[in-house]
Amino acid sequence: MREIRLRWLLLGALCSSIGMSFIWPLTTIYLHDRLGVSLTVVGVILLFYSLANVAGSLLGGRLFDRLNPYYLSLGGVSLSLVTLLTLVFQHGWPAFPIALIFLGFGSGWTLTMVNSLGTTIHSRDGRYIYNMLYFAQNLGIVIGTAMVGFIYNISVTLLFSIATALFVLLLLVVTFHYRAPAVMQRRPTAKHDQTATIAHPNLRIMGTFFASLVVVWIMYEQWNSNLSVYMTGMGIPLRDYSLLWTINAGLIVTFQIILNRLAHYFHSLYVQVYAGILFVALSFVTLIFAKDYLHFVLAMVILTMGEATAFPAIPAIVNQLTPAVVKGKYQGMANAWASVGRAFGPLFGGLVIDFASYTALFVIAAIAIVAILGVNLVVVARNHHSVTLYK
Numbered sequence: 001m002r003e004i005r006l007r008w009l010l011l012g013a014l015c016s017s018i019g020m021s022f023i024w025p026l027t028t029i030y031l032h033d034r035l036g037v038s039l040t041v042v043g044v045i046l047l048f049y050s051l052a053n054v055a056g057s058l059l060g061g062r063l064f065d066r067l068n069p070y071y072l073s074l075g076g077v078s079l080s081l082v083t084l085l086t087l088v089f090q091h092g093w094p095a096f097p098i099a100l101i102f103l104g105f106g107s108g109w110t111l112t113m114v115n116s117l118g119t120t121i122h123s124r125d126g127r128y129i130y131n132m133l134y135f136a137q138n139l140g141i142v143i144g145t146a147m148v149g150f151i152y153n154i155s156v157t158l159l160f161s162i163a164t165a166l167f168v169l170l171l172l173v174v175t176f177h178y179r180a181p182a183v184m185q186r187r188p189t190a191k192h193d194q195t196a197t198i199a200h201p202n203l204r205i206m207g208t209f210f211a212s213l214v215v216v217w218i219m220y221e222q223w224n225s226n227l228s229v230y231m232t233g234m235g236i237p238l239r240d241y242s243l244l245w246t247i248n249a250g251l252i253v254t255f256q257i258i259l260n261r262l263a264h265y266f267h268s269l270y271v272q273v274y275a276g277i278l279f280v281a282l283s284f285v286t287l288i289f290a291k292d293y294l295h296f297v298l299a300m301v302i303l304t305m306g307e308a309t310a311f312p313a314i315p316a317i318v319n320q321l322t323p324a325v326v327k328g329k330y331q332g333m334a335n336a337w338a339s340v341g342r343a344f345g346p347l348f349g350g351l352v353i354d355f356a357s358y359t360a361l362f363v364i365a366a367i368a369i370v371a372i373l374g375v376n377l378v379v380v381a382r383n384h385h386s387v388t389l390y391k
Helices: 006-021 024-034 039-066 069-089 095-118 126-154 156-177 191-195 200-224 227-233 238-262 269-288 293-310 313-321 324-355 358-386
Strands: none
Touching (some): 006 069, 006 126, 006 156, 024 095, 024 156, 069 156, 095 324, 126 156, 126 238, 200 269, 200 358, 238 293, 293 313, 313 324
């Protein structure tokens, strides 16, 4: 049965990533500087955005298993497209924050659909599929974040117009290339089938991975939120902090190419997750001693090695551990738990900094990530020989 061509799935992920990269980097600046919203209110708006992302991921994953994924994909992309088109004409208060909530829901839905549709491709190795999807999503971030600052200074309306055009392209890709027989003839499962029995070792390993995503993303978000204040407070210019994310995105693209080549030699996805989590922990150990920009660059390189290694491996393992009737549900849960971590990361970091210090934050982050790594090692060691594997 003919499948979706991987290249079209990757193009869809790329368009979505570039389009959303035109929105999230400017959210705080636009709300605070252009619309005059306090940072506290901005934090609440971003929390609702993340919670909407969680809702979109969970609902999209569950519906993927029950309904036709082609029409679900069209619906999710159409929601984001209509929202962006509205922003072209209305991007003041309260239109912009309301639109952000719809975009959060739509982006969580669309990412879940893309990852879940990856499970319908059996002609390629699952590790390769999810490495390439992660590659495409981060290439989109490289392109989007490189352009957003220049376009924002020209015109916000132009920014939303380009994002809208990208989602028009995404809608065309979905309309004409996601209608593969493997998708259209996929047997939707009835509601009572959602209780498909999954072996307890499978559930224990996936539950541990979902908890790991929450912990790792709470700590990872410190790089997105609190590190900018820490570095500028040390006299490092904001442009140098921004350069770290250019380095991050470029290295992710490079590491994905390397990982795809090494996949033939290293067959254990679990080892890939362990190594990735360890690297993320080491990045915070490096931050404890970072007093100059070169040390921050080193910490970012280590962090990037970690995320590029661990994050694509988890959905690939979830794919292996779930039967076809609930693959969407568990891919959605993987996205949702990561979004939970992203939602509460800035708040957690702010509380630690207010009551202790940045150094305490880095120490706590390193210890928490090493602890969750230890939990992973124990749970997987006790259960991986008893798991049931699926295609």
